[in-house]
Amino acid sequence: MGSKPQSNKETNMWPKGFGVKLETITPFLGKYRPFVGRCCQTCTPKSWESLFHKNIAALGFHNVILVTEENTRYRGWLVRRLCYFLCAMDWKIAPSPDAWEKVLGSKWIQEILSGRAPGGAGEGPKPSSLRRDVQHMSGQIQASIYPFLLRIFNWALLKFLNCIFLNVQLHQGQLAMVRQAAQAKDTPLIFLSTHKSCLDGLLLPFLLLSQGLGVLRVAWEPQSYSPAFRALLRHLGGLFMPSEANLFLDNPKGILSRAVLSAAVEQLLASKQPLLIFLEDRPGAVGPRLSSHGQAWLGLVLQAFREGAISDAALVPVGIGYDLAPDVQHGGPRASSSSLGLWWGALAVFRGLRGRRGCARIDFAQPFSLQEYSVNTWSRGRSRGQSLEQLLLQTVLGHWSVLPDCEKQQEWTPMSGPLMALEEEDQLLVSRLSRHVLSASIACSAVMATAVMAALLLHRHREGVFLSRLLENFSWLTEETLLRGFDVGFSGQLQDLVMHGLCLLHSSLSLWLLPQGDVLVLPRTGPTLTQLAHHSAALLPVFLCEAVGACAVRALLAGRVPPEGPWELQGVELLSQRELHRQTLLLLHLLPQDLLLLQPCQSSYFYCQEVLDRLIQCGLLVAEEAPGTRLTCDTGNWRFGEKMLWRSMEDFSDSDSDYEDGTDSRCFKLSQQLRCPDFFLFLCRLLSPLLTAFARAAAFLHQGKLPDTELGYTQQLHQFLLKKAQEDGSFESTDLSQAHSAVMTFKDLGVLKEQPGSTGSTLHLSPTFTTQENQEKLENFIRQFICG
Template sequence: MKAWFSDSGQRVEVFIPSRRWFRPLMGRCCQACTPRSWDGFYHTRLSSLGFRSATWVTEEDTRYRGWLVRRICCVLAVGSWKVLTNTPGDLLERVCSNKRVQDVAASQACGCRGDSKFQQQCKEKVLGILAGIQAPLCLPMLRLCCWALLRFLSCLFFSVQLHRGQLDMVLRAVRRKPGVPLVFLSTHKSQLDGLLLSFLLFSQGLGVPRVTVGNLTCSPRLRALLGCLGAVFLPTRVEQALSDQDGELPVAVLASYVEEVLRSRQPLVVFLEEPSAPWHLSGPARAWLAPLYRAVRDGAVPDILLVPVGIAYDRTPDRFCRDGAEPSAQPLGLRACLWAACRALCRCFGCARVDLAQPFSLQEFVAKSLICQSSMGKPLEELLPTILGMLSSQPDYSRADGPEHRMTTSSEAEEEMMVTKLGLHALSDAIACSAVTAVGITSALLLHKHRKCVRLSQLMADFAWLLEETLLRQHDVSFSGQLRALVLHSLAMLRAHLTLYHLAPLGDVLVVVKDSAETQWELSCHSTQIVPIFASEAVGACAIRALLLELLPFVGEAPCPSSITFSEDELHHKILTLLQLLPPSLLGLKPCQPLDCQSQDILDKLTLCGLLEAEEEGERYLCDVSSRRCRTPHWTNLDFSDSDTDSDDNHCKRCFRICEPKDSPGFLLFFCHLLSPVLATYVRAVAFLEQHSWPQPEHPMWSLVLSTLQSFKNIGVLKERPSPSGPLLHLTQPFCSSEGRRKLRAFLEQFMQL
């Protein structure tokens, strides 16, 4: 048992759970950033309330009983769902009377503020922008579509699971803070997510939410239908307005509209990522989070309760609407949606699971973040010298921006930093609370452990092992049942990419993975579910692989890995380098944690799971790959005794020896393979840099490779510059040459296990 005290003065304890199967309640909010929310909106009994399927409606969900009720219970249930709040009738007048809207309109009209003609023109402009953002709810159409969606989801999925304890936790938070609006910050796996979340929240008594629509281009008819069901859209070119001219009228109208939605206590759903660009905070998400932050900062609403939401599918209906067409090829029409829905009914997508994390207060999060801001960025000077092979001093990863820095920071930069931190924090929480599917576990085993073929009996044993490791790390799964049935169900979901052979003499089944790029892509997409769970061990394993690769030219024949000992500072250096490179939301890391704390946590987890064994400095070892002085973790300098002095000399330099856990053979190699698909995408992105002419226009819909280019932009490989046709991406000077790109490729490949 370890304990320390957080900045809020509360005692924080970390314990090692026992190895037994249990179903934890996930989604606790950050204790460091929101300590009051962590204590206030949770009860231990919530984990025992069990699950329910949102698509299973019986007469128990209505006020009536009888044989006729059992036949029309869906109609009666949908008719009894309550619309708690709606858009105010004088919304246009409220938006037009907003001071910021009037100031922006007056600045565009050259100061003719008191003119009646100007006021009429301003009202017409605001009306046009507001009509593009939202439409009034049509309750008859809403109930009709909810009934149709209930029947459709019942045919599409075996079940849509929702944890009763998580729902009760959100309802408790609403009752404890009456009058405070709810905002759901969700991951985005499919274009079906908006309809699914709207249906779930409406059916569970949370009201009809306003659901944000990201980069999806809709036809006028589909846009009108979605608008009357609660969808809200960003005004045209609002993302450019947010970054270039913060005072433009569409941005002001959007901010005023969000304030009115919050005042009327309508739930709001914001998707933090795009289905084509996972793990990255999307541009539309930033555009919606900025008005939320301003509303609390300016006092338009006293507080906002934020609820991260995780969505998991056995098979993601990612091509549900467009059937593989490019998202920007043409506007999505109503006829295309109906045809895609009819085709989807002929397929089986397994089960779906929606997880609601613990609500937390935005006002508390902002206040805490302004008091202690940690360095969540990735400065170029910390990673670029490592990529280019240049010597640099050891960066200080534990520093935080001091008060002097905050005083010189402009309000726009502070707002951008706060919105980014809030978005990344919520995205990490949403990914962490997402349940793992049986298809995800099976795909990870077939992709990272049994890459060619495996017997069904061995696959079942490995499935049980990986399931136990997942539950041990306090992550839930979206399934229950007999082991053989679960494995066969996941194989049925992946049957297009597998070949099964019955082994009659052994009474077993041989599972053969098809050798195709499509199979690798499908398994990779499913296996990313377990990456945040084992991210710390995977990063540490890749760092060990990179160090072993550096040793090979000096040791001749490949020695036994257990005979090699690494120094602590070299392990920290490799781990920190990889932490800077990969998106924190992919690794399940919170942006409020300094990098050196995350690195030390990774070393502790590797030691805990038996992959590393610590040795003191005086013990004999065969090879030390570093001659530099060991870096002392910042937490070892804390003095818990009554002494007034601390000394770095009291900290013993540690070394680590590679071990192989007896109960988990091949653990290290499995963890090395876990990040290979992501790193392989980075390597393919380097090839993309060499094959295309630059500058390149920044495409609004990032594919997975373009999402990797977004990471390259963060670390300084690419630089964005504005242009009349939109943002352009330029290669920075060190990577304009083929030698610089070769070094970048070699830097990435050192961590990748083929």
């Protein structure tokens, strides 16, 4: 994604006479651009083969907000000034069907009106009263679309987007792939998206409408918007879940509301209108990453499929990336409110006029069949695993040395009314599908220039860096990102890209012109570091596998050599494969699934194997022969073991590590290449913010005031994290979501116990952790994974 030439003011920031190599950053490996977002070959093999666009690499990008007279049917001087309006008038908007009559005639409503369903006419109000309630609730969910209002709104939105973004890029090949899937299967498109900004719900419908895919219906969260704004969004294609839908399962109003909601979704999908659901929670929300609201809507789609309203649906993971999201404050993280108020709109326009405009990128992963996924998931059976307390507590306390060979069960997302009304098997399927799709959406999201810059400054050059070296590191980290199968949302001259990132992050940086002609770039100390932490978090999924492995290696070395010891001394130590697997598994159990987002078809053991392979591939670990063992290269006398160690059904690799003879004898050492120490430290620091918050949560156990509510204790911990950051400057570990993750993890681990009461549930300290000794064991267990 190229950017426009920088202004003269920005160009003058470069020191005169500074020799910069005019290297061009291109997001290509070899001849073709890497394709990201292939669907899972294990769960959806038919979709993986049939719904892939063969010419996707040959198609380029399109800036959807660049509208000229060439995009209209007319030419001329006046057209150039009215091209936005004329283009909006030409967009095709299909008439919306009469939803009310179809909702009233659905089997859900007819069963209630006839009294055959619980809460029906035979048990309560008269049919005429129920009809009025059904009409009222249907109006709360959706409304008729006004085409002229939709065109005027998107015309204004197009002008607004040009004020706050340099460009909004869309891959033409991905768009063609989505069109092909819609035509091939003749089923509704369900877009399942990440949620990076409050603008997402307006940007995606504008994008699809302008590209001829029709009016996108958006499932909005009603709590964040005023009644007047909800009414406007409904006439623009918005859908809202009525509040009564979350009432108890035996409540008559809740039964009626869920029936109307199910009928409305069935009617919508049967008419093949595309639907957008945000599977990631709204920006700034404190809680689980997976949205309970999004899962509830996905459950309604699954219910419509089960009831035969649709034969299938094409699920399309969507990734969104911003250089600088419109609702990001200058000196901190995202705004806590998701309201589309005038204050952030005015701020975004003002930022654009000041030249702080960033870029945006929308990516569509490969669509896949809901029917195929559900059939393959059922065929593999169900396994809920064990709790974190069963898996990890005894190891933390030093009582176990062998970990149970079982998957972790961790469900933080609260169950909403529509989801609880489903069968247990369907609830489990929605949970698995949500994690699967959100993982795919994040994997296909492009890494933006601000994420690369923030990660370098926060995790590699915290003490400052010369601009000449920063240029080299930016190019290196971009290449490493592409090598791991992720795409980047930028291209162009290296000098322009680095300047673009520095300008967008200038509120968190200090630039010092040196007499030698170079520039010293220093991250500002204090709360402004939270902005760097927010942007650098977008790079964590790229290196998550290696970061987990590096922290596991750090834990192994922690008890052998001093943490500050030289790299050469650490490289002497032999690390067995069994030890590496154990430490990796310990860390995987500790980290929340919201961060890892492991696909349900992938076992933890298989992920440990992948972590070890990644560390070898990136050159951090080299194979070493253990004393007294047969050489690895001596394959003449290898024999099959009596028992094949198939630890995961999906691992069909034919390697020596699958047999008893070679599993425990493989050893490794840290590589002694010059780049390895810096890269190892960079990987460890990617996870350090969260692990530091966890360690401080363990240290806070004897200071926290308990009993308290979950929210109250989370706020107590957050204040403690802020206090510790004031002492040592670690503001990247002060996010409220990190405090929430620590509290939820400690609940799963059995450190904090939840007890019901007359006024609600409260948290109490477990009797096991009332002693300072066990609290210190927990803190030391977490700190072994943290590296400087």
